[in-house]
Amino acid sequence: MNTDLSFELRQVQTRRRFLGQLGTGLGGVALQALLAREAAAAGTWSPPDGLPMHAPKAKRVIWLFMRGGVSHMESFDPKPMLNRYAGKSIDETPFKEVLDPEKQKNVRVVVVNDANGQQRNVIYPLQTGYKRYGQCGVEISDWFPHIGSCADEIAFVRSMWTTDNNHGAQVQFASGRHMLEPRVPTLGAWVNYGLGSMTDDLPSFVNMGPRYFDTRDGHYLGPAFDAVNLKVDPKNPLSFAKPEAGTGHSEQAAQFEMIHRLNRLTAEQYPGDRILLARMKSYDLAYRMQTAVPETLDLDTESEETKRMYGLDQKETEPFARQLLVARRLAERGVRFIQLQHGDGAAGAWDSHSGLQKNHSRLAGEVDKPISGLLKDLKQRGMLEETLVVFATEFGRTPGSQGSDGRDHHPFAFSIWMAGGGIKGGTIHGASDELGFHATEHPHYVTDVHATILHLLGLNPHRLEVPGRKRLERDFGKVIREIIV
Known part of the structure; x- marks a missing residue:
């Protein structure tokens, strides 16, 4: 066989294998950051220019989502x-008007049978105490004392509502649309679309923790x-993130350099091919991420004091504490939207149809200290004023x-809170x-929460448009100006 031809064939085969690895591994992740630019170059749509539309108060978001439905009455x-009125039916209290069908609409009012077999809407007492915290005097349950110690940094919104009374409400909280409606982009996707990346070494939008319903975010914006999805394991943070077995660092570096040379030759032939240029950049990003991601997840460089502040020294808090400390490190390194999901299982561990006292006290114990550690750590590093921290859940509980000892789903009232970038503590x-x-x-x-977050990041949701896609007025939400500095 002709030597030159043999060399070319080997080059092509190596390039094909390399591209195949990129498509299923870390390179596929890197390509996500550049596919949008390719689409723009192809003329399918034009994303924003990545600049804020007005002066931003925050640069990044850390989104803490408690899956399953946190009881607002036993939290904030x-x-x-x-x-x-514990043990009485609701219609035996001065508040029986809450059962007005016009008010409750599709809500599922939970009933139990009394001694005579009659169904009654029985009030369930608080399963923990509470006290006031901070100069603001906000009442917080005894299950969240560490978050309570940060009360003067936080804006508590006690008047949230949604329309899905099942756990598809997790999708609704992230996207603004009922799960039975056509899927639309989530808040993290819109932030990524509107502002793009602040880092050349890491993804712009990261998720940690379980997602059981809709695991996509971009939808019509594209993948x-x-x-x-990031696993908090420095040895295996991303699937397919390591080179193939037997491929050393120097060999892999040579592979990247070879592909880069081939691409440069093609680029000289087609100097206006922006898609090719975007792919070349994606290979560089993939290579850098192999170092940047494990380094970010390696907490050995953190002080013991910092680790204790998050709760890494305690068995019950260590898993979530590790995720939150990684979240701070991602934020430091330019990741724009960091999404953490707490509560495993299809519905989410916070779903307390029975045993609420045992369930919520355990789960609150897992997240309370790590979250306060995050807020305090961000503040002492001077990062809190540019980092928006959001604590949310899909709905409250009845x-x-x-x-005998649980609460059902309740979409007509629940609580969330925000702290940091532009929020009035x-x-x-x-x-x-x-x-x-x-x-x-x-x-x-x-979606009022979405509008508030986008506004603080310098974005106007009405100007985040995609040709041919009509959004509902409710999709845009209204900024909660009362909680903004």
């Missing part, structure tokens, strides 16, 4: 009236805007009991009624 909106905004049944003061649909 305690209701002492539940203790006063370029999906989150990259004031009435389910069975020590703020208590909105309210639910005295039983925690309905959002009554300044009610906010979930």
Whole structure:
């Protein structure tokens, strides 16, 4: 065989194998960051220029999502009236109007049978105590004392509502649309679309923790805007992130250099081919990520004091503490949207249809200290004022009991909070009624949270448009200005 031809064939085969590895491995992740630019170059659509549309107050988001439905009454909106009327049916209290069909609409009101076999809407008492925290005097349950110690950094929104009373509400909180409606991009995808990346070595949008419903984010924006799933394991942070067995660092470097030379030759033949240039950059990013991702997840360089502040020294807090410390390191290195999901299982571990006291106290114990550690660490490093931290869940839980010791799903009132970049700390905004049944003061649909986050990042959701895609007015949300500095 002709020697030159043999060499060319080997080059092509190596290039094909290399591209195949890129498509399924770390290079595929790198390509996500550049596919959007390719689409723009091909003329399919034009994404924003990556610049804020107005002066931003935050650069990045750390999104903490508690899967399953945290009880607002046993977290950040305690209701002492539940203790006063415990065991009574709701219609035996002064608050029976909460059962007005026009108010509850599709909500599933939980009932139990009394001694005579009659169904009653029985009020379930608070399963923990509460006290006031900070100069703002916000009431927080005894299960979250560490977050309570940060109360004056936080804006609490006690008047959230949504329309899905099952766990598809996790999709709804992230996207603003009911799970039965056509899928649309999530908030993280819109942030990625609107602002792009701040780093050349890491993905712009990262997810840590379980996702059981809709694992995509970009939808009609395309896979370029999906989150990259990261495992908090320095030895194996991403699937296919390591070179093939037997491939050493020098050999892999030679492979990258060979492909780069071949691409440069092609680029000289087609100097206007922006798609080729984007792919060349993606290979460089893939190579850099093989070093950057494990280094980010390696916590050995962190001080013992910092590790203790997050709770890495305690068995119950260590898993989530590790994720949050990695989140801070990702934020330092320019990752734009860092999404953490807590609560395993299809529905999410916070789903407490029975045994709420045991369930919520355990789960709160897993996240309370790590979250306060994150807030304190960001503040002492001067990062909190540019980092927006969000604590959310898909819905609340019923004031009435389910069975003997649980609460059912409740979409008509629940709580979230935000801290950091542009947020007015020590703020208590909105309210639910005295039983925690309905959002009554300044009610906010979930996309109001999205609008607020986008606004703080310098984006206007009405200007984040894709040709041929019509968005509902509710999709845009309204900025919660009362919690902004």
